[in-house]
Amino acid sequence: MKLPAPRLVSAAIAVALLILPFSGLMPDYWITLFNYIGISSLVAIGLVLLTGVGGMTSFGQAAFVGFGAYTTGVLTVYYGISPWLTLPASILVTMVAALAVGAITVRLSGHYLPLGTIAWGIAFFYLFGNLSWLGAHDGLPGIPALKIGDYALIAPRDYFVVVWIAVVLAVIATQNLLSGRVGRAVRALRRSTRAAEAFGVNTAGAKLMVFVYAAMLAGLAGWLYAHFQRSVSPGPFGITAGTEYLLMAVLGGAGRVYGAILGAAGITFLRDQLQDWLPRLLGHTGNFEIIAFGAVLVLLLQTAPGGLWPILFGPPPAPKLPPPDEGDRLPTRALPAPGTKLLQADQARKSFGGLVAVNDVNFEVDSGRIIGLIGPNGAGKSTTFNLITGVLPLTSGRIAFEGHPLQAQTPQRAATLGLGRTFQHVEIVADMSVIENVALGAHLRGRAGVLRAILRLDRAEEALLLDSAMRALARVGLADVAYEPAGTLALGQLRLVEVARALCLEPVLLLLDEPAAGLRVGEKKALAKLLREVRSEGMSVLLVEHDMDFVMSLADRLVVLDFGTKIAEGAPVAIRQDPAVLEAYLGGVS
Numbered sequence: 354m355k356l357p358a359p360r361l362v363s364a365a366i367a368v369a370l371l372i373l374p375f376s377g378l379m380p381d382y383w384i385t386l387f388n389y390i391g392i393s394s395l396v397a398i399g400l401v402l403l404t405g406v407g408g409m410t411s412f413g414q415a416a417f418v419g420f421g422a423y424t425t426g427v428l429t430v431y432y433g434i435s436p437w438l439t440l441p442a443s444i445l446v447t448m449v450a451a452l453a454v455g456a457i458t459v460r461l462s463g464h465y466l467p468l469g470t471i472a473w474g475i476a477f478f479y480l481f482g483n484l485s486w487l488g489a490h491d492g493l494p495g496i497p498a499l500k501i502g503d504y505a506l507i508a509p510r511d512y513f514v515v516v517w518i519a520v521v522l523a524v525i526a527t528q529n530l531l532s533g534r535v536g537r538a539v540r541a542l543r544r545s546t547r548a549a550e551a552f553g554v555n556t557a558g559a560k561l562m563v564f565v566y567a568a569m570l571a572g573l574a575g576w577l578y579a580h581f582q583r584s585v586s587p588g589p590f591g592i593t594a595g596t597e598y599l600l601m602a603v604l605g606g607a608g609r610v611y612g613a614i615l616g617a618a619g620i621t622f623l624r625d626q627l628q629d630w631l632p633r634l635l636g637h638t639g640n641f642e643i644i645a646f647g648a649v650l651v652l653l654l655q656t657a658p659g660g661l662w663p664i665l666f667g668p669p670p671a672p673k674l675p676p677p678d679e680g681d682r683l684p685t686r687a688l689p690a691p692g693t694k695l696l697q698a699d700q701a702r703k704s705f706g707g708l709v710a711v712n713d714v715n716f717e718v719d720s721g722r723i724i725g726l727i728g729p730n731g732a733g734k735s736t737t738f739n740l741i742t743g744v745l746p747l748t749s750g751r752i753a754f755e756g757h758p759l760q761a762q763t764p765q766r767a768a769t770l771g772l773g774r775t776f777q778h779v780e781i782v783a784d785m786s787v788i789e790n791v792a793l794g795a796h797l798r799g800r801a802g803v804l805r806a807i808l809r810l811d812r813a814e815e816a817l818l819l820d821s822a823m824r825a826l827a828r829v830g831l832a833d834v835a836y837e838p839a840g841t842l843a844l845g846q847l848r849l850v851e852v853a854r855a856l857c858l859e860p861v862l863l864l865l866d867e868p869a870a871g872l873r874v875g876e877k878k879a880l881a882k883l884l885r886e887v888r889s890e891g892m893s894v895l896l897v898e899h900d901m902d903f904v905m906s907l908a909d910r911l912v913v914l915d916f917g918t919k920i921a922e923g924a925p926v927a928i929r930q931d932p933a934v935l936e937a938y939l940g941g942v943s
């Protein structure tokens with residue numbers, strides 16, 4: 354049986370937490386523990402975004418807590434500045450440090466990225482411990498308590514309010530960020546960087562943004578920690594603490610914001626109990642809880658890699674917003690007049706070492722036409738697609754789109770110019786709803802950035818983006834599965850989701866890589882009808898397809914490649930009779 358909806362449970366827990374510390378029933382010791390849980394939750398929420406959502410595993414987050422803590426420590430102890438004024442300074446210093454470290458770190462991929470975070474995590478720990486003006490390994494004592502007027506927030510009960518207000522604000526801000534246009538792009542990054550880039554997402558920028566956001570939350574945690582502890586020393590900002598924060602995010606559910614609080618509570622309680630019980634059981638003291646944490650992590654990764662939150666509460670709900678007012682639409686793109694020269698490939702060549710995958714190919718695509726790009730396996734069709742869409746650079750030759758040379762093309766620029774594509778091997782974010790996958794296609798048609806999302810000022814635009822996604826889904830006949838997780842759909846449906854996503858870009862040229870593969874007969878007919886419709890609206894289509902009946906019945910013109918070389922071009926009727934094509938591709942069957 355499923356527990357009640359997360360919101361209900363979290364509301365009940367929140368109310369209980371609000372009442373208990375002030376009821377007199379909870380001893381100070383436990384309230385203190387809850388304060389540490391709150392402070393750790395802030396770091397873990399950042400890690401949810403960074404690691405769970407953005408896919409960047411960081412062991413070094415404790416160092417950013419250190420930046421926040423030492424900044425306020427130095428400013429309050431040496432310069433006597435009010436702690437409330439040092440809050441922005443703590444966050445700003447952490448932000449600057451994160452920008453510097455992140456600019457290098459987020460470029461790393463695979464296991465180099467976590468290794469990189471370990472490296473700077475250790476480096477900052479030793480830096481804090483060796484700078485004499487930071488008190489070296491002894492740290493900085495005498496940090497003042499937070500005060501409201503003359504009232505110092507020293508009692509755990511008082512500090513509880515400050516900590517949990519910060520946690521609630523961080524949860525709201527992070528949820529808001531994730532539910533908008535930028536958040537969708539970040540969520541797409543981990544599963545499909547190629548898809549995100551193909552629809553205009555600046556992946557390096559999005560990764561850096563997440564990195565800095567997570568560090569700022571850690572900086573806030575550091576500020577809270579310093580004024581609660583009223584002293585700072587390097588110990589809590591080292592790699593052990595960094596690993597614990599990561600464990601919190603993984604335990605709760607690395608992709609879920611509320612999971613961060615659950616994980617922080619789980620690990621903090623566990624550490625507290627283990628530090629109590631293990632020395633008694635083993636007869637001497639030591640950091641034995643680290644061994645237990647290691648065991649928990651291994652067990653968790655084997656049995657519940659998604660963490661506890663999804664097990665308890667299932668997948669996150671798909672976003673539903675009230676539809677925009679009648680007639681309210683995203684701005685549309687003006688399509689060129691039918692017959693205008695759109696795409697021109699002139700002696701386009703791509704070599705992979707000694708292999709010439711595309712061999713000085715020439716062809717043109719006019720607006721309002723469907724052009725089929727066909728050829729046997731390995732003929733160079735997908736490579737040609739990748740040259741046009743900026744995934745691969747040309748070795749020589751020229752490709753121009755609406756007069757713009759595409760030599761220094763990136764996938765993001767291709768999307769900006771109006772090139773919308775699907776992939777030969779579907780690139781879908783499986784754990785995101787179908788409608789959000791499709792809305793990713795409209796990324797460039799929205800403007801809302803991080804701040805607007807956090808402040809929830811993006812709702813009107815978000816409603817338009819989701820409305821546009823719903824319309825595209827309706828066009829491909831998948832409106833009824835809009836709110837399902839995309840991973841639950843069959844391959845044929847996923848291909849149609851990709852078509853809908855590409856349509857959501859409002860492309861000038863739609864590039865479809867084997868869209869009919871895996872489709873049933875009825876679905877193929879519906880897709881053919883849709884492609885004729887978009888052609889009549891003035892859109893052009895470049896279609897790579899192995900299903901000859903499908904492509905012959907649709908295309909105005911065919912370009913035939915074999916071993917990277919163009920061997921024929923013309924109307925489908927002529928191509929059917931072309932001896933070179935029959936020989937190379939159709940195997941003599943007309």
Ligand SMILES: Nc1ncnc2c1ncn2[C@@H]1O[C@H](COP(=O)(O)OP(=O)(O)OP(=O)(O)O)[C@@H](O)[C@H]1O
Pocket residue numbers: 705708710728729730731732733734735736737777
């Ligand atoms: N990144 C790469 N590195 C090296 N060789 C590659 C690369 N990508 C493609 N090739 C080679 O280039 C040639 C053309 O491949 P491409 O995928 O473009 O063919 P295709 O016509 O799309 O084939 P299919 O219909 O099987 O998808 C093949 O010989 C392939 O092995």
